[in-house]
Amino acid sequence: MNTTLFIGICYVISAALFILGLKLLGSPATARKGNIISAVAMLIAVLATLLDQHIIDYRYIAVSMAAGSVIGLYIARKVAMTAMPEMVALFNGLGGMASLLVGVAAIEIGINAFIGFTIFLSILIGGVTFTGSLIAWGKLSENLVGRPIMFKGQAVVNSVTILLMVISCVVFSGSPENTTYLYVVIALALAFGVLAVIPIGGADMPVVISLLNSYSGLAACAAGFAINNNLLIVAGSLVGASGIILTQIMCKAMNRSLSNVLLSGFSAVKNSTLTIEGEVKAISAQDAYYVLEAASTIAIIPGYGMAVAQAQHAVKELQELLEKNDAEVIYGIHPVAGRMPGHMNVLLAEADVSYDLLLEMDHINPRMENVDVAIVIGANDVVNPAARDMEGSPIYGMPVINVDKARTVFVMKRSMASGFAGIDNPLFFKDNTRMLFGDAKETLSQLIRELSN
Amino acid sequence: MEIYVFLAFILMLSIYLGFELINKVPATLHTPLMSASNAISGITLLGALIIAGRTSSPELKTIIGCAAVLLATINVIGGYAVTDRMLAMFKNKKESK
Numbered sequence: 001m002n003t004t005l006f007i008g009i010c011y012v013i014s015a016a017l018f019i020l021g022l023k024l025l026g027s028p029a030t031a032r033k034g035n036i037i038s039a040v041a042m043l044i045a046v047l048a049t050l051l052d053q054h055i056i057d058y059r060y061i062a063v064s065m066a067a068g069s070v071i072g073l074y075i076a077r078k079v080a081m082t083a084m085p086e087m088v089a090l091f092n093g094l095g096g097m098a099s100l101l102v103g104v105a106a107i108e109i110g111i112n113a114f115i116g117f118t119i120f121l122s123i124l125i126g127g128v129t130f131t132g133s134l135i136a137w138g139k140l141s142e143n144l145v146g147r148p149i150m151f152k153g154q155a156v157v158n159s160v161t162i163l164l165m166v167i168s169c170v171v172f173s174g175s176p177e178n179t180t181y182l183y184v185v186i187a188l189a190l191a192f193g194v195l196a197v198i199p200i201g202g203a204d205m206p207v208v209i210s211l212l213n214s215y216s217g218l219a220a221c222a223a224g225f226a227i228n229n230n231l232l233i234v235a236g237s238l239v240g241a242s243g244i245i246l247t248q249i250m251c252k253a254m255n256r257s258l259s260n261v262l263l264s265g266f267s268a269v270k271n272s273t274l275t276i277e278g279e280v281k282a283i284s285a286q287d288a289y290y291v292l293e294a295a296s297t298i299a300i301i302p303g304y305g306m307a308v309a310q311a312q313h314a315v316k317e318l319q320e321l322l323e324k325n326d327a328e329v330i331y332g333i334h335p336v337a338g339r340m341p342g343h344m345n346v347l348l349a350e351a352d353v354s355y356d357l358l359l360e361m362d363h364i365n366p367r368m369e370n371v372d373v374a375i376v377i378g379a380n381d382v383v384n385p386a387a388r389d390m391e392g393s394p395i396y397g398m399p400v401i402n403v404d405k406a407r408t409v410f411v412m413k414r415s416m417a418s419g420f421a422g423i424d425n426p427l428f429f430k431d432n433t434r435m436l437f438g439d440a441k442e443t444l445s446q447l448i449r450e451l452s453n
Numbered sequence: 454m455e456i457y458v459f460l461a462f463i464l465m466l467s468i469y470l471g472f473e474l475i476n477k478v479p480a481t482l483h484t485p486l487m488s489a490s491n492a493i494s495g496i497t498l499l500g501a502l503i504i505a506g507r508t509s510s511p512e513l514k515t516i517i518g519c520a521a522v523l524l525a526t527i528n529v530i531g532g533y534a535v536t537d538r539m540l541a542m543f544k545n546k547k548e549s550k
Contacts, residue, residue: 018493019470019474021489022471022475022489022490023474025482025485025486025489026474026475026477026478026479026482027479027482028479028481028482028543028545029545031482031540032537032540032541032543034489035533035537035540036537038489038493038533039492039533039537042492042495042498042533045496045499046499046502050502052502052503052506054503054506055503055506055507056508056509057506057507057508057509058506059509060505060506060511060515060518060519060522061502061505061506061519061522063519064505064519064520064522064523064526065522065523067523067526068522068523068525068526068527068529068530069526069530071523071527071531072529072531073534075535076530076531076532076534077534077538084484084535084539087535088487088488088491091488091491091492091528091531091532091535092491092494092528094495094525094527094528095491095494095495095528097521098495098497098498098501098522098525098528099497101517101518101520101521101524102497102500102504102518102521105504105514105517105518105521114457209487213487213490213491216491216494217493217494219494219497220495220496220497221464223497223500224500225460227503228456228460229500230463231496231499232496232499233460233463233464233467234463234467235494235496236494236496236497237464237467237468237471238470238471238474238493239471239490239493240468240471241468241469241470241474241475242471242474242475242486242487242490243487244472245471245476246475246483246487249480249483333480333481335480340483340484340487341480341483341487342480342481342483342484342485342486342487343484345480345481345483346485346539349542349543349544350542352542352544354544354545355481355544355545356545358481360479360480
């Protein structure tokens with residue numbers, strides 16, 4: 001059997017395992033196995049590729065792979081669960097850069113315009129993924145400001161960049177071996193990644209990360225066309241499809257279109273003229289304890305604030321004490337709570353909260369009327385009843401968790417500052433709402449102390 | 454050119470398959486799903502390997518290839534390792550007691 005045939009067969013096995021792995025990732029009980037199967041698929045693919053006759057020197061490969069493995073393992077072990085969104089963004093960027101480099105190295109004398117075009121795509125998508133992910137990483141890790149960054153003439157600069165990209169696509173595809181064109185394409189791709197992500201605010205990051213995730217797959221796909229490798233296309237498009245679906249889910253959860261999320265930085269936030277009546281009523285941790293002690297059903301709704309305060313372990317402790325007190329505790333998770341899809345679930349899993357207690361929005365809302373106390377921890381826009389009742393509110397129409405339907409609502413919050421959308425939250429002014437001001441972790445430990453006495 | 458038609462065929466089928474597979478993933482698993490698919494996107498490693506090992510003299514392309522191998526390996530190894538770490542924490546009621 002010749003080597004090429006053997007490699008081909010290995011690729012088929014590998015593709016089958018990738019698909020099986022993704023399928024198993026669809027259920028919490030089998031997900032870990034699915035991830036390992038997917039990793040095995042990757043291992044088979046890499047080992048088979050090393051047999052390729054074009055590879056004549058293994059020294060540099062060995063060094064690069066060893067270094068990459070050490071760095072990858074180190075980061076994966078060290079990263080805190082709260083820092084997961086920025087880490088995914090960072091890894092994503094590296095994958096994009098790798099596709100860009102493969103695209104560049106695939107350039108040879110005498111290639112036709114079609115290959116030139118696929119190389120162009122692989123450089124473009126890879127470059128956008130790289131710088132876009134780096135900016136997302138900066139925003140998520142707070143090395144950059146989280147709010148939208150805007151400057152005068154941004155729309156013009158973006159339009160010109162896109163126009164230049166279209167022109168360079170035609171010119172580059174025609175003569176890919178011209179290095180000047182190559183540099184222009186690389187520069188444009190890198191610049192566009194930055195331009196596309198800086199006007200997007202922190203709370204829209206779940207959409208951006210999902211989209212960049214999709215791009216990294218599509219970049220691998222384009223590289224697959226450029227070097228004629230079918231496994232790159234299969235794996236790349238699986239990732240591309242998964243990223244697109246997550247993007248759609250995130251957009252739907254915010255009742256916004258993708259273009260609205262990507263371009264909203266360009267339109268100023270509408271000032272709502274609607275007024276909110278009522279007054280904000282604060283409550284002390286001790287009084288809150290009396291209410292909690294008497295409650296039999298308690299719903300906890302976490303948001304990004306829980307991640308910031310690193311309060312997930314305290315939440316779990318509170319849950320256990322409440323359960324000891326014969327109360328039922330459930331969690332309500334909004335799809336866009338936090339900074340990436342499923343962010344809250346991972347944090348609560350870290351604190352050992354069992355996943356069958358985490359209810360999605362559609363499952364917790366019908367139960368809300370029977371909830372005695374809803375505790376909102378560091379969430380704001382995702383529990384804002386204005387999205388349901390106040391036509392004209394910037395988030396009107398966004399599906400939210402209806403905590404205001406619970407008998408009593410406790411809101412843990414640092415101060416009265418408004419959420420990302422820059423709008424007041426009528427929830428804070430409702431008759432059945434009590435505010436627990438201060439650091440969420442502090443407040444939780446006070447409650448825990450009261451309860452354990 | 455036929456090879457590209459064939460590759461486009463693969464592309465079309467894989468995208469449909471991807472949509473079908475991912476649509477069923479529950480929200481609880483979205484973060485691990487994302488980091489696992491992130492690791493899969495490091496498949497570019499295969500292309501990088503062929504480029505990095507093509508010559509024994511360290512010319513420009515070899516250096517580019519090695520850089521790509523390095524980055525893609527970080528992406529793949531780190532992605533799978535961190536996904537495993539996350540998934541190890543997911544427990545249901547029975548398991549956590």
